[in-house]
Amino acid sequence: MENKFSRRKFIGTAGTVAAGTLLVNPILAETVASFNGTKKRFAIVGTGHRATGMWGKDVVKEYSDYVEFVGLCDINKGRLETAKKMIGISCPTFTNFEEMMKTVKPDVLIVTTVDATHNEFIVKGMEMGADIITEKPMTIDEEKCQQIIDAEKRTGKKVTVTFNYRYSPHRAKIWELLRAGAIGKITSVDFHWYLDVHHGADYFRRWHRLREKGGSLWVHKASHHFDLLNWWIDSDPSEVFAFGSLEHYGKNGKQRGVNCRTCDHKSTCKFYWDMTKSKRLMELYADNEQYDGYHRDGCVFREDVNIFDKMAASIKYANGVQVSYSLTTYSPYEGYRVAFNGTEGRLETWIKESNPPAGEEKKNYDELMLTKNFGKPEIIQVPYAQSGHGGGDKLLKDRIFVPGTADNLRQAAGTRDGSLSCLVGIAARKSCDSGKPVMISDLTTLKPQVQKA
Ligand SMILES: NC(=O)c1ccc[n+]([C@@H]2O[C@H](COP(=O)([O-])OP(=O)(O)OC[C@H]3O[C@@H](n4cnc5c(N)ncnc54)[C@H](O)[C@@H]3O)[C@@H](O)[C@H]2O)c1
Structure with a gap:
């Protein structure tokens, strides 16, 4: 491909958006902007892998000027103490959530429990006076989603959903190019995600293998991808039709x-x-x-696995965009392909995150290909950033913990974005079960808008 195309451009990640506007997200601004030298008091519920790494040790190391941990909670009393040591803090620990909230009264609660329980802690956390930072997916079904929407209105507290995928530089570059009108009006999108036989299999080893815990990979995993689509397309999803099967694990x-x-x-x-x-x-x-009794290395062939391992969906957006999406969980390599078709051209990328073909050069950038109608393809290289999830995790944490960090690319997400990403997955799961299309507007009080709110 490299020899074939004549124009090659290095585009850095700090480029300005076409609109040129500086947008500061009110949710995150409110969470952090009150910094006046007084540290925000954070508590965490669910002290497993994500809490100890991304939201624990790394935060203590990088953001201690702004953040103080005042409480940790988990139902597993052993993991709770292990987590405290791993994070390297000395705050009190609790196996009872309400006791923690009453005792330490945090400003902000980080929710990193299994997905099916997020709603309980988000709702109670706000009722007990905290703003919330929750891991994706915000929740796993439409009733729980409605509870969160209602509780946020009722309490006046704020929920931030941590969509780290939005923060990787090449995905941000896609957003910039689309907003700048690089392909005219977007008309359709092809998006295909491949989880390999290592990472893909890992979902079938853990609690994620059960619908009742993670809502199926339609919600647990694909909601990341649906959030990217909603953000890139800049409109709300309105209707979903899907197929899914379990025929490998x-x-x-x-x-x-x-x-x-x-x-x-x-x-x-x-x-x-x-x-x-x-x-x-x-x-x-x-x-x-x-x-x-939880086994982190559970057998991928256990009889109780009740999620799909191959999935495909058609998604219609309120602005008329049509999406073809698929997720595979036993691919020889990890990666994805996404292509945006527009009235004036096409923007596409093929990211191979593991197992590159023999002889392929080791790269420190991702490539996008932009082809204007009647024009020649142009390759755009976007340098990698450091840190997890394509550099996204660090940028996301800067935005959350460092006061006054601007949100130029509208990467911050609240309840509405959190809901609309998991609602696509919930609709897809329902469609697989019923064999019928599902309207997003039938699931909660949220009504799809032509342009994202
Ligand atoms: N954004 C990302 O890229 C990313 C990556 C990994 C995980 N996550 C999310 O982070 C969350 C945690 O995932 P993980 O990999 O750390 O899982 P994990 O299994 O390591 O940790 C979950 C913890 O929650 C605890 N828990 C479960 N039910 C509880 C309850 N009722 N009360 C208190 N504690 C409870 C468990 O004991 C466990 O310690 C999930 O929502 C997951 O989707 C996001």
């Missing part, structure tokens, strides 16, 4: 055990995963199995 396996460490099929199973190689995971999960 779960009961489809020829052999199975309870978890990899105790399995009789270690030598023959391609999905055998040796968790003992990770000191961190052993301390966080294996050492605390005695309290809740």
